[in-house]
Amino acid sequence: xxxxxxxxxxxxxxxxxxxxxxxxxxxxxxxxxxxxxxxxxxxxxxxxxxxxxxxxxxxxxxxxxxxxxxxxxxxxxxxxxxxxxxxxxxxxxxxxxxxxxxxxxxxxxxxxxxxxxxxxxxxxxxxxxxxxxxxxxxxxxxxxxxxxxxxxxxxxxxxxxxxxxxxxxxxxxxxxxxxxxxxxxx
Amino acid sequence: xxxxxxxxxxxxxxxxxxxxxxxxxxxxxxxxxxxxxxxxxxxxxxxxxxxxxxxxxxxxxxxxxxxxxxxxxxxxxxxxxxxxxxxxxxxxxxxxxxxxxxxxxxxxxxxxxxxxxxxxxxxxxxxxxxxxxxxxxxxxxxxxxxxx
Numbered sequence: 001x002x003x004x005x006x007x008x009x010x011x012x013x014x015x016x017x018x019x020x021x022x023x024x025x026x027x028x029x030x031x032x033x034x035x036x037x038x039x040x041x042x043x044x045x046x047x048x049x050x051x052x053x054x055x056x057x058x059x060x061x062x063x064x065x066x067x068x069x070x071x072x073x074x075x076x077x078x079x080x081x082x083x084x085x086x087x088x089x090x091x092x093x094x095x096x097x098x099x100x101x102x103x104x105x106x107x108x109x110x111x112x113x114x115x116x117x118x119x120x121x122x123x124x125x126x127x128x129x130x131x132x133x134x135x136x137x138x139x140x141x142x143x144x145x146x147x148x149x150x151x152x153x154x155x156x157x158x159x160x161x162x163x164x165x166x167x168x169x170x171x172x173x174x175x176x177x178x179x180x181x182x183x184x185x186x
Numbered sequence: 187x188x189x190x191x192x193x194x195x196x197x198x199x200x201x202x203x204x205x206x207x208x209x210x211x212x213x214x215x216x217x218x219x220x221x222x223x224x225x226x227x228x229x230x231x232x233x234x235x236x237x238x239x240x241x242x243x244x245x246x247x248x249x250x251x252x253x254x255x256x257x258x259x260x261x262x263x264x265x266x267x268x269x270x271x272x273x274x275x276x277x278x279x280x281x282x283x284x285x286x287x288x289x290x291x292x293x294x295x296x297x298x299x300x301x302x303x304x305x306x307x308x309x310x311x312x313x314x315x316x317x318x319x320x321x322x323x324x325x326x327x328x329x330x331x332x333x334x
Contacts, residue, residue: 058313059306061275066295066302072274146275 012067012090021093025119032132042129049131053138054145061143064090076172077101079149080108083140083170092116096168107171109156110140115166123160131155137168148176226270226278233258259291269294277301293333300325 031052035045064070068086073079084096093116100109117133131137137153144151150173157163234257260269262285269281271294279294279301304322305311311319 062273062277062298062306063302065273065275066299070274148276 010089012086013093016067016090018093021116022119025116028117028135029121032130036127036130042127046129046131046134049134050138050141053135053140054142055138056135057139057142057144058146060091060139061146064143073147075105076149077105077108079144079147080110080170083143084110087143088112107169110168110170111157112166112168115159118160121160128161131158132160133158133166140168140170144170150174150176222280226280229261230257230272260289271295271298273298287333290333293329296329297326300329 032045032049035048036042039045039048064087068090070082070086073082080098084098088094088096088110094112094114096110096112098108099111102108115133117136121132123130123132134155137155141151141153152171152173154169154171155167156169157165157167159166257272258270260267262268265285267283267285267287269283269287269290271279271291277298279297281290281294281297283290300322304325305317305319306313308319311317
């Protein structure tokens with residue numbers, strides 16, 4: 001039996017159930033707004049968004065793997081390409097490009113030209129420290145952790161802060177092998 | 187079904203297509219968990235070690251990094267057949283069936299899809315805990331019956 005070729009992000013995106021983009025954008029906006037009211041501190045909101053994203057990511061990964069048919073990636077470079085081309089397309093309907101590799105291939109940037117989360121957003125002066133899309137970095141971190149890659153994901157550029165694109169820096173910290181659940185002397 | 191930390195998440199006595207191996211699930215104890223884990227772990231390790239296409243092989247018994255090595259998908263004895271699937275996220279699905287059943291890889295994938303639909307998308311389910319979800323039980327049960 002020939003292995004099933006991974007489906008492209010477009011193919012998966014065309015098949016999954018979708019919700020109205022505006023509904024999605026506004027719902028996310030409402031969540032951020034509520035968090036700002038509840039937590040008061042912008043830093044806390046960033047943290048909370050990241051944590052929420054992480055919780056989404058650790059579940060999302062299984063859906064991603066099951067629907068896309070992607071098998072194991074050989075190296076981190078392939079992983080980054082898959083996230084950018086298949087992952088973002090599948091769940092957000094946009095593709096990212098992968099650039100700025102460092103010399104030893106452990107960190108790269110995912111650049112998003114277009115971001116459906118921020119369609120109606122302007123950051124007020126009081127929230128200048130807010131990473132509005134911090135949930136995305138959490139999702140990427142959570143999803144990668146489930147495929148045994150500990151990563152650190154940070155925002156480098158943000159259009160809401162006057163940059164020309166969204167840039168997520170993904171840094172591979174280490175790969176964790178499968179764990180032994182039992183101790184030797186048991 | 188076993189998760190990435192090798193904790194047993196869920197199991198079923200798949201009556202319709204097992205004949206001889208029901209007892210395995212009924213008397214499943216801590217030692218059996220350990221045995222099953224050891225069996226699968228070593229088999230994976232051996233299959234990767236035997237791989238003639240790969241020159242960089244780790245030592246036997248050393249846990250593998252994701253993407254390393256290769257894995258088996260089933261083995262068969264004279265009384266049963268064990269089919270195995272591991273997703274890159276470390277979810278392992280094991281089906282024990284009659285030795286004459288055919289290739290179950292597609293079925294395993296289907297069960298993985300059911301897992302995604304009914305378990306990971308269930309907001310009340312905490313990842314890593316045993317699955318107690320009626321909908322998942324019944325849908326897998328139904329699906330397994332169609333295979334028989």
